[in-house]
Amino acid sequence: MRFLPHLLKRFVHKGRLVVIEPSGSRVYFGSGEDGPEVVMRLHDDKLDRELFLNPELVAAEAYMDGRLTFEDGSTVYDFLYLFSINRRGLASHPVQQALRRGWRALKRWHQSNPLGRAATNAQSHYDHPPEFYALWLDSRMIYSCAYFPTPDASLEEAQEAKLRHIAAKLKLEPGMRVAEIGSGWGALAIYLAKLGVEVTAINVATEQLAESRKRAQAAGVADRITFFERDYRELTGTFDRVVSVGMMEHVGVNHFDDYFNTIKRLLAPGGFAMIHAIGRMSPPGTTGPFIRKYIFPGGYVPAMSEVFASLERVGLWTGDCEILRLHYYWTIRHWRLNFEAKRPEVVAMMGERFARMWEFYLAAVELGFLHGSNMVYQLLLSNERDDVPVIRDFIVDEERALAAR
Incomplete structure (x- = not known):
């Protein structure tokens, strides 16, 4: 050498x-x-x-x-x-x-996600067969950071706790209209619909939407959820609540203002939004070349300074901010170990090279949340300063009420 x-x-x-x-x-x-x-x-x-x-x-x-x-x-x-x-x-x-x-x-070029290209970038990752993801995700197929009441909680328990935590922050009432930007395989939309709200859920991944509709039908809430294959910038109407989980990572630094302006436009008077996404505690950076080329083209994990700078430009109030530091490390560790246990099935379904690519990806991102600067943030955003309850005790109260149900 x-x-x-x-x-x-x-x-x-x-x-x-x-x-x-x-x-x-x-x-x-x-x-x-x-x-x-x-x-x-x-x-x-x-x-x-x-x-x-x-x-x-x-x-x-x-x-x-x-x-x-x-x-x-x-x-x-x-x-x-x-x-x-x-x-x-x-x-x-x-x-x-x-x-x-x-x-x-080249950062802005790498993260350019105009209409059309944004869908192509997302589909390259999410439109693998649902059976592949079902091998190693939880039973609801939730592909975002769980919320661990304790580090030794099971993945199923932690994902249930995450849905409950988000619903508590939304402070829902029956009959409310909720928009979900980036709906995955429908787990959150189904959970919220069971609480008596009407959900409009959008996604650009065709395979995910097809599976979501099946799951909503099986859960008996298909009449309360409307799934659209649509870019977030194309969503119209007004809603009492807007929720977006694991979506801002795909927006790209060029389009942060588009994203938050969309949320601002969608909120009905008195409404507010809950955003859950990956961030970094370090200054602005770039997306690593492997992740950018093979896993999340067009994706970028923002520094919190970039998030709040965009919110300042758009004019949204931040009513609450919570930082989840180790929860995604625990989540991805479960996924990686599940993936390892199912590796022969992955190879049979997707091939050896694909299996190696995903081994590398899952290990790299797990360790990014253990030794790197990555974390997850949750924001409550509103157009007016008091649309979000001014005392955050309501989150714990709502969460306990949902758990009791």
């Missing part, structure tokens, strides 16, 4: 990375202390230069293609764990700093 050692010597301080070259010789990096030992084999000489120039993308692609594998009991999760505890060392390398400057310069 000519190039990669220049990077790895600066990068790996905690734990140890053992690289097996195509020739079979082993090269060691790191102290071996305060972290795992990971054994990685490179299967062709080109990886030396390719990994040096763009490690975050090339490591994923090489693992997907079988050009990079792990041995002696090491896994891709172990490798990404080692990466996550040494990430500052990687960011300090001049080549990586140049890469990041380039990504920042």
